[in-house]
Amino acid sequence: METILEVQGLVKHFPLPGSRAKVQAVNNISFCISKGETLALVGESGSGKTTVGRCVLGLLEATAGSIQLRGRMQLVFQEPAEALDPRIRIGETIEEPLRAVNLPPAERGERVAAVVDRVGLTVEILDQYPLTLSAGQQQRVGIARAIITKPELIVLDEPTSALDPTARAEIIDLLLRLQQELGSAYLFISHDLSAVRYISHRIAVMYLGMIIEQGDAAEVFRTPRHPYSIGLLSSVLLPDPSLKGLTSISLRGEIPSPINLPKGCYLASRCPFADDRCRREMPPAEDLGGNHVVRCFKHQEVAQTERAADTFEEFQRTAERILSA
Amino acid sequence: MEDAILEVEDLHVTYHVYGKDPVKALRGLDFEIKPGDILGLVGESGSGKTTLARSIMGLVPAPGRIERGRILFDGEDLTAKSTEAMQSIRGRDLTMVVPNPRAELNPLVPVGRQVANVARVHLGLSKAQANRAALEMLQAVKISDPERRFHTYPHELSGGMAQRVVIAMALVCSPKFIISDDATSGLDVTVQAQVLELLNRLVSEKRTAMLYITRDLGVTAHFCNRLAIVYDGQIVETANTAELIEYPMHPYTLMLMAAFSQNPRLRSMWTKAGSRIASEAGRQACPFAPRCVRAEPRCYQDSVALRELRPGHLVRCHIPVTR
Numbered sequence: 001m002e003t004i005l006e007v008q009g010l011v012k013h014f015p016l017p018g019s020r021a022k023v024q025a026v027n028n029i030s031f032c033i034s035k036g037e038t039l040a041l042v043g044e045s046g047s048g049k050t051t052v053g054r055c056v057l058g059l060l061e062a063t064a065g066s067i068q069l070r071g072r073m074q075l076v077f078q079e080p081a082e083a084l085d086p087r088i089r090i091g092e093t094i095e096e097p098l099r100a101v102n103l104p105p106a107e108r109g110e111r112v113a114a115v116v117d118r119v120g121l122t123v124e125i126l127d128q129y130p131l132t133l134s135a136g137q138q139q140r141v142g143i144a145r146a147i148i149t150k151p152e153l154i155v156l157d158e159p160t161s162a163l164d165p166t167a168r169a170e171i172i173d174l175l176l177r178l179q180q181e182l183g184s185a186y187l188f189i190s191h192d193l194s195a196v197r198y199i200s201h202r203i204a205v206m207y208l209g210m211i212i213e214q215g216d217a218a219e220v221f222r223t224p225r226h227p228y229s230i231g232l233l234s235s236v237l238l239p240d241p242s243l244k245g246l247t248s249i250s251l252r253g254e255i256p257s258p259i260n261l262p263k264g265c266y267l268a269s270r271c272p273f274a275d276d277r278c279r280r281e282m283p284p285a286e287d288l289g290g291n292h293v294v295r296c297f298k299h300q301e302v303a304q305t306e307r308a309a310d311t312f313e314e315f316q317r318t319a320e321r322i323l324s325a
Numbered sequence: 326m327e328d329a330i331l332e333v334e335d336l337h338v339t340y341h342v343y344g345k346d347p348v349k350a351l352r353g354l355d356f357e358i359k360p361g362d363i364l365g366l367v368g369e370s371g372s373g374k375t376t377l378a379r380s381i382m383g384l385v386p387a388p389g390r391i392e393r394g395r396i397l398f399d400g401e402d403l404t405a406k407s408t409e410a411m412q413s414i415r416g417r418d419l420t421m422v423v424p425n426p427r428a429e430l431n432p433l434v435p436v437g438r439q440v441a442n443v444a445r446v447h448l449g450l451s452k453a454q455a456n457r458a459a460l461e462m463l464q465a466v467k468i469s470d471p472e473r474r475f476h477t478y479p480h481e482l483s484g485g486m487a488q489r490v491v492i493a494m495a496l497v498c499s500p501k502f503i504i505s506d507d508a509t510s511g512l513d514v515t516v517q518a519q520v521l522e523l524l525n526r527l528v529s530e531k532r533t534a535m536l537y538i539t540r541d542l543g544v545t546a547h548f549c550n551r552l553a554i555v556y557d558g559q560i561v562e563t564a565n566t567a568e569l570i571e572y573p574m575h576p577y578t579l580m581l582m583a584a585f586s587q588n589p590r591l592r593s594m595w596t597k598a599g600s601r602i603a604s605e606a607g608r609q610a611c612p613f614a615p616r617c618v619r620a621e622p623r624c625y626q627d628s629v630a631l632r633e634l635r636p637g638h639l640v641r642c643h644i645p646v647t648r
Contacts, residue, residue: 044513044514044515044516045484045513135370164369164370164540165369165540165541165542165581165584165585166369166580166581166584166596168584169583169584169585169592169596170596173589173592191513191514193514194585197587198587231515232514232515234518235514235515235517235518236514236543237541237543237544237546237547237548238543238546238585239542239543239545239546239570239581239582239585240546240570241546241547241566241567241570244547250518250519251515253469254483254485254486254516255483255513312587315585315586316586316587316588319582319583319585319586319588319591320588320591322570322571322573322579322582322648323579323582323583323586323591323594323595324591324594
């Protein structure tokens with residue numbers, strides 16, 4: 001497969017004014033995305049996933065490491081209402097990227113109409129202002145603006161988090177369809193694991209600026225091997241009370257400060273498996289086969305104690321039973 | 326049967342914006358909550374969830390007004406109470422936890438003292454007694470190192486810790502009733518799991534009743550023992566959690582559930598494009614009809630009441646789903 005984006009050893013530290021300390025937001029991250037593929041970066045607030053996205057977009061200068069992009073890139077923001085200028089008509093907003101690539105005005109109108117249709121909106125909205133649209137429609141406008149230049153890569157930063165559940169599902173469907181039609185690769189940054197499970201081919205779980213587990217999405221969801229991934233996945237609550245406690249790792253406390261990173265494994269203070277070695281040494285990235293990579297000394301022990309169960313897949317059975325009435 | 330601690334009867338709340346049509350946010354809400362109950366109120370943005378929370382607290386912002394209905398708390402009608410009377414109830418017997426905990430806390434006062442102040446004002450404790458009560462509460466909400474954290478300021482705490490402080494403030498007077506308005510949705514999932522567990526334990530230990538307002542059907546299925554689905558200011562379906570999840574009958578409930586499905590076929594069975602009609606003029610007899618996959622002409626003509634279609638399971642629909 002042709003690689004669209006390759007990130008090698010990315011580091012991003014923010015200096016703290018008036019102090020020698022720094023916020024170590026991203027600490028040595030490597031990943032790549034192939035043509036037409038979706039890689040999800042998941043993690044909680046403070047994990048550095050948004051900083052990675054901003055470095056990829058060139059909005060932040062990396063402290064170290066390399067980022068190679070083959071092709072064009074666009075982005076879709078989290079808060080659709082804030083990402084659109086309230087004083088600019090929708091039509092102009094969608095057209096703007098075409099001006100940036102110097103497309104002659106005669107061709108722009110046609111492209112705008114085509115892209116509006118493609119994201120499931122009607123041309124009537126072109127004369128409207130963002131405030132008159134629902135959040136779901138606003139996000140469609142954001143997506144239309146991103147795909148109009150036919151970029152090879154789209155960075156989606158929490159595109160579904162601000163939406164109601166039904167609108168969220170529609171946007172995910174739209175993104176899947178557009179990927180099939182246009183073949184763009186997605187870097188999907190999200191803490192919304194339902195959306196991630198549905199949309200991504202591969203997944204990278206971040207914790208304190210490091211990728212602690214990476215692999216094929218279905219495999220990581222079915223057999224997560226890092227205690228943090230398991231804790232994260234078992235915290236997801238789907239509308240079926242019987243799906244509680246399929247996995248049993250509960251993480252204590254909260255994420256440590258990225259200013260004073262712990263020695264050894266960053267999760268050790270919260271992890272039920274941690275021993276002295278975990279508190280002393282940083283575990284290396286270990287390939288378990290099939291590009292499933294884990295940074296954990298205890299992954300074999302974790303594999304023995306945790307029974308494999310993909311809550312999302314289990315829920316599909318519930319959904320089938322209840323919804324196909 | 327135990328008496329309900331909170332009964333909401335036929336509650337109507339309307340916002341009268343000058344120069345515009347009035348917006349009816351709540352259009353006849355009825356429900357009750359018994360001690361030890363956690364009622365999950367699920368609805369999308371704009372369904373009236375927050376207006377309900379504010380109505381119960383006596384804090385409907387102008388130009389909003391309670392037009393009709395009663396809110397009986399411990400047998401007394403809150404809508405008839407004076408501002409002063411509400412102030413003595415609010416924070417003591419009746420408390421609320423809101424999202425964005427850091428905005429809720431006073432940035433200039435150490436968090437322990439903020440919790441203690443609630444106890445001093447409402448329970449008339451001395452400073453020393455109130456400090457002791459606050460410290461115990463910080464321990465109860467599992468704030469690590471509570472003696473030290475007592476003296477920290479809100480900006481020094483993470484979002485999860487700040488939310489625990491707000492919960493400690495809400496619980497320090499052992500209230501009879503707690504409203505959580507989207508209080509855990511801003512938290513990370515692993516922290517949310519901890520906070521929900523904590524709330525669950527505190528509520529069941531003290532037999533506090535709770536109204537848990539959210540748009541996330543998934544969380545309520547695990548956390549609440551009863552559910553009420555709200556659409557456009559009305560309850561469209563209510564039952565105990567296991568019953569409602571296993572036998573959803575209102576097409577809107579099925580649409581909410583379908584949003585969690587990853588099967589496009591199942592989703593398209595229950596989802597129709599379109600969005601909530603916000604204007605009064607555009608509202609149909611059944612407000613959900615324009616988005617409903619089962620809508621018939623009568624749904625646009627005749628309004629429909631909540632009916633008990635299975636034991637304890639009420640649905641507001643002409644053509645309820647059965648299987």
